[in-house]
Amino acid sequence: xxxxxxxxxxxxxxxxxxxxLQCAQDMNHNSMYWYRQxxxxxxxLIYYSASEGTTDKGEVPNGYNVSRLNKREFSLRLESAAPxxxxxxxxxxxxxxxxxxxxxxxxxxxxxx
Amino acid sequence: xxxxxxxxxPLSVPEGAIASLNCTYSDRVSxxxxxxxxxxxxxxELIMSIYSNGDKEDxxxxxxxxxxxxxVSLLIRDSQPSDxxxxxxxxxxxxGYQKVTFGTGTKLQVIP
Numbered sequence: 001x002x003x004x005x006x007x008x009x010x011x012x013x014x015x016x017x018x019x020x021l022q023c024a025q026d027m028n029h030n031s032m033y034w035y036r037q038x039x040x041x042x043x044x045l046i047y048y049s050a051s052e053g054t055t056d057k058g059e060v061p062n063g064y065n066v067s068r069l070n071k072r073e074f075s076l077r078l079e080s081a082a083p084x085x086x087x088x089x090x091x092x093x094x095x096x097x098x099x100x101x102x103x104x105x106x107x108x109x110x111x112x113x
Numbered sequence: 114x115x116x117x118x119x120x121x122x123p124l125s126v127p128e129g130a131i132a133s134l135n136c137t138y139s140d141r142v143s144x145x146x147x148x149x150x151x152x153x154x155x156x157x158e159l160i161m162s163i164y165s166n167g168d169k170e171d172x173x174x175x176x177x178x179x180x181x182x183x184x185v186s187l188l189i190r191d192s193q194p195s196d197x198x199x200x201x202x203x204x205x206x207x208x209g210y211q212k213v214t215f216g217t218g219t220k221l222q223v224i225p
Contacts, residue, residue, distance in 0.1 A: 042217040043157070043201070090156055099145040099164055100205050102213060104156040 002026055004105035006091050012111045013081045021076040021108050023091030029103075030096035032074035033058075034066060036087040037107075043090065049074055050096060081112045116140060117204050119216035127224050132189040134219050136202030139183070145205040146178055146185045151218065152198045161187060192223045 004025045013019055025032065034046040045058030049068040063085060065077045078085060088109050092102040118137045126132045134148075145164045149157035161176040163169045163185065169176045175188040185204075189196055199218040206212045 040217060043215040045212070099147075099162050100213065101145075101147065101159055101162050102203075103159060104149075107156045 004091055004093050004103055006089075006105040006108050008108060009106065010109050012113065013078075014113055015082060017081050018077065018079050019081065019110075020078075021089055021091075021110075022073070023075065023105055024073045025091075025093040025103075025105075026072065027093060027095075027103065028071070029093040030071070031094040031100075032068065033092040033094070033102065034064075034074070034076045035090045035092065036060065036085075037090060038087050046076065046089075081110075083112045086110060086112045115216075116206075116214045117202055117216040119200075119202050119219045121217060122220040123222050124219055125222045125224055126192050128192060128194060130192050132192045132196065132221055132223070134187040134189075134200050134202075134221065135184060136186065136204075136216055137184045138202075138204045138214075140204065140206045141180075141183065142207040143180075143183075143204045144207060146176070147203040147205075147213070148174075148176060148185075148187045149201040149203060149215075150196075150198045151201055157201055189221075192221075194223045194225050197221055197223045 007022045030051045033048045035043045047066040049055045052071045067075045090107045091105040094102045148161040151157045163176040163178045173190045177186045199220045201218045202216040
């Protein structure tokens with residue numbers, strides 16, 4: 001039982017390049033989330049998926065797209081990376097019921113030069 | 114006003130003491146409250162959740178919720194150096210999409 005996994009762990013991109021961050025969970029959770037964490041800003045929600053087949057914008061969606069591939073997998077795509085997207089990205093999942101506790105993956109540290 | 118506010122710290126306590134971490138929130142109809150621990154360079158780890166007024170204890174940790182005053186706190190008894198981390202307060206709001214808002218965290222240092 002791995003919980004929430006993310007790939008890659010580290011990535012360096014040049015401005016304008018694209019990439020996809022992968023996230024998978026094995027807890028049979030309905031809801032999945034993408035956050036970014038920047039110093040002094042806390043965790044900010046980029047996109048979320050309340051259930052398979054649905055996705056919605058969070059607080060800071062500009063420059064990102066997402067795909068809920070199936071119940072297990074939720075990917076985040078940067079189409080044209082910008083230095084402002086340098087951050088640590090966390091994927092999280094939640095059962096979508098009860099207290100809605102979220103469980104986080106290990107994160108991806110992204111640097112855009 | 115920030116939705117979830119925490120003192121950034123650092124909060125320094127000696128080993129064996131009680132560490133008290135506080136958090137206030139602005140949405141009066143918030144429904145669930147969480148404390149996460151985040152070690153440097155690691156991801157947030159859920160340590161406590163609470164949804165009703167009063168205290169909830171789990172080992173050395175006690176979460177306290179006061180909805181009338183809109184604050185939630187975390188007490189860590191018998192603090193250990195391994196408790197040194199940043200503690201994030203998170204609040205699930207009344208929005209229909211399970212929105213959880215995180216504070217920026219309080220850094221705790223436990224001095225041996």
